[in-house]
Amino acid sequence: MLKRLGLGCFDGLFRCRPSIIPLRSIHHHVPTSGHHRKPSELPPAATADDPAGWILLNKRGIRADDAFVAEADTVAYCHVFMGRLLRVSLRRAPPPASTFIYYDFPYSTPGEDDKTVIDEYFKEHVDMSEEKHDESVEEEEEEEEDVDESEKEEAENVDEWGIHVVAAHCDLVLLELSHEPCDHDSIHLLYRAGAAKRPSLALLPERDFLTKSEQLYTQQVFSPYSGDTCLVRRGDILLVELYHMYDRSLQQDMAEFCLLRHGARQWELKEPVPMIIQDEGSTERPRTRGGRDTIVPLGNRFVCWVRYETGFLLCDMGDEECPKVRYVPLPPGVCWDPKEYDDGNPKYSMNMGAAGDGASVVRFVSVDPHCCCGGPGRSTCMRSRYAFTINTWTMNLSMDDPLVWVKDGEIDCEELWGQPGYEGLPKGHLQCPIVSLDDPNIVCFLVANFPFVSSYEDRKVWMIQLNIKTKALLSAVQYTKDLWGVYHHLPVQIQS
Template identity: 35%
Template sequence: MTKGSRSSRRARANQLDAAAAAAAAAATTYPPWVLLHRSCTAVAPGSSIAGRNTQAAGHTTTGLPIAVSICVAPPPEGSRVCVQHPDGVQSTCVVVAAHGDSVLIKVSSLDRVTDHFIYNAFDAAAVTPRPPALLLLPVCYLDLNGTGLLRRGEDEFVVAELRIGYDNTTRMAAGELRLLRSGEWRATRPRVSHDGGEGKDFPSTWHNDTVIPVGDELLCWADMRHGLIFSKVFDESPGLRYVPLPKDPNFGQTVFRNVCVTAGGGTVKFVNIFPRCCCGGPSRSNCRLSEHAYTVHTWTLNMDDMTWVMDGILDSAYLWALDSYKDLPRVKLEYPVVSFDEPDVICFLVRGCNNHDKNSGSTVWTIAVDMRSKTLQSVFRYPNVLGSKSWQNIRPSRVSDYFNSKPSSLKPDSTQEQTVPSLANKSHAEIELQANDIRKSLQSPVESAGAPMQASKAAASPEATILTALEEIPGLDPDDMLKAYRILSYDDSGRRFRSLMRLPMSLRKDFVLLEIKGSEACFICSACSADQQL
């Protein structure tokens, strides 16, 4: 090897090291809030599940190991909860509720056993910093749309399920409120109060569409057709208070409205998307000029007297005239979600054909719009329309912000370190990337390097070993090298790297390019493309 080639190789290695360090730094910076899809992502044993910093492990009621982590992406892109089981175990996992540093997850397996876990992110600002943890709840059946989670302090939480019925004796609405507090379930049947009198003007039917936490004292059940029910679930005898939504004479479907919390979680905001006629009136029209025209109205709930105050209007004409919107379809927006931090910023779903290519087929975008400045802040296009199916049940959550405060010196406790590897041991051989494994792979007969160089590599860190192995692949583009470095270094199991090193040198480039292609084809979300095996 010439001096020039060695210098070039050293410079390229330095460039890759710098890029990898920057990527690692970026990976540890999480957005202050996320939008959690309801459907969880199943992850194969031995694969990296969205990030080491977010992983928690535990066991089901039948003793099976389970690991949960969060694949984080900044809004308006959705984030996902990832669930890992041993080989051969299948389950349906969904996000039920979220508040603060916690997420309530339902896990239904093929043996008809249903478990509920509370995933709790670590909080380095707490008195006793700790890694993420899974808490298995007492066995119960919970309604997905009628169950909420409220966190308070470091360890207090309430899981609450509300069902609305009618008392035949009093002919008034009554709720059955089931509460999990201090590890025990109990049920109460409070009546529904209203400013106009107990039960007065309460709708004849009630359907829970979602449950939102308001601050750390209230849970709010929302029926998007009628109104909200608030309850102080930490009280010894919590009551129920009904607040109707603003009137809408043109109400059509619930996909065009939503109730959210914003300004840090203490302000309740209602968003409604009205159809607009070409004449400007708030009504539907078959006119070609206004087939998809709309206006977005927002209200904020005054918590003192429980009255709504309209505070924003945006017409579709403003958005359609923006240069940043020119590639998006001019259709009615759907599924509004208000930013957790910024009351004027709302995320929407947009589905349709590209304005410049009517034969492009149906595509889905999520966008963030500033109602005050009437600007389009950001756009995310789903790689596959199936990837957006659970947007209609999206859950805003602050859980990602708790990962930002983790000190670099914080290590999982002994229980955590023992539980995660045991997940792999249930189904296949030890998957951790040990120094002996690296040494064996580097001493493979297909390796052309001499023994002194092998010993030097074996003594290096796994990341340095991966980088050196990639540099030795003839004709590998630097961009592809960086992508492969990220894929291999984030693979906690080490299986990809061991597979690479067992191949003859002539096949390693093809193997790396296939891994890159496979990771980029992941339809779940861009943030997990290199970290998951479906």
């Protein structure tokens, strides 16, 4: 009997039943003084009939009942352990609303019965030797009883399984299926959306060797996770893992790559390559450990591994045998200080994303607190306790030419708070900026009323969409799922 259990831990899984509360366009939730605009006077939001070309994919999977399917044209199946399938589907929504991935564990696909699924699974995965065919009837009955017991045990434990999104690029989404009670192991699957053909879901091989950086620091093989692993669409390359190490003998920062190709059963390990430091005289250096805060793939060549405390690693996959890696600092003046933020997490106040149709331009967005006098840093006075400025920069990427951040946007919080449609929304710090994949001038944020309410039941979060160039508030929706899941989104170009 084959068991495919014993997977890694999953934090914060949110489960629900088939009844789905729709995301609602909102504009008035807290009474304020002055004139209130009617909904018809407010900036129009995107609708399901007129969708955007991209989505905000929430990274936390939602468990659904066996009979529930989010959208029929997004459904995909995969065998994960004996007699059970993993079924995933999407419920898409135009930004700034969230798109969610739903999953469950049916015994069969539509049109199949349980026995057919189990028989096919055994035929594919279990070696049915001649010796087993010659066993006695009594032994076969005992074996069937063991199988039934195993299936019963797996069915009882199925609620302990969870999915979350590791990475996404174009129509590909990397998923991790893990077992909550365990603190080791996991399996990974590739979901491919189907614009012209049916979506697919396939198991991926796990890496079974140590990298040099793992040998130096942990002696443990790390599973793909969002801080190191990126989906790439270049030739037959599918997944890229990057590890940063310092070679003491060479006194050089090095980058180490692991690659997984389409259809391959084994990962590949590339020799470490030296990092290109833009300013050798600078005291700034990439952090050697701790992972990255986000990864930005651009087209089929560049990938940016971003660390908000220092900068990002620009990787050129043009030569896969010897990829080039260049360290790039953050924009001048951007320096995350935990004392300046209530949440103590830089990823909630900064982000970097692809900018425009080109595959070599990035945009950096930072929400920076400022004092009532206009100076940088959080103020202690009540008047400007939640004052902030949204700053944006763009950069044209290159491995050889000088790299320069060009500041191209600045919005003061008072300008935003005075926008039509902002009435009733909390006047607190914006968080989690995400650059639109359709228009780099459009950025999505979240804003919460947490600092202004005392009870957990009164806590609310809204997702808003802002045009940085025109400083116009385009739309706002209330996030109605698990509040902690609101901090975990990826921009994805999945077409309907």
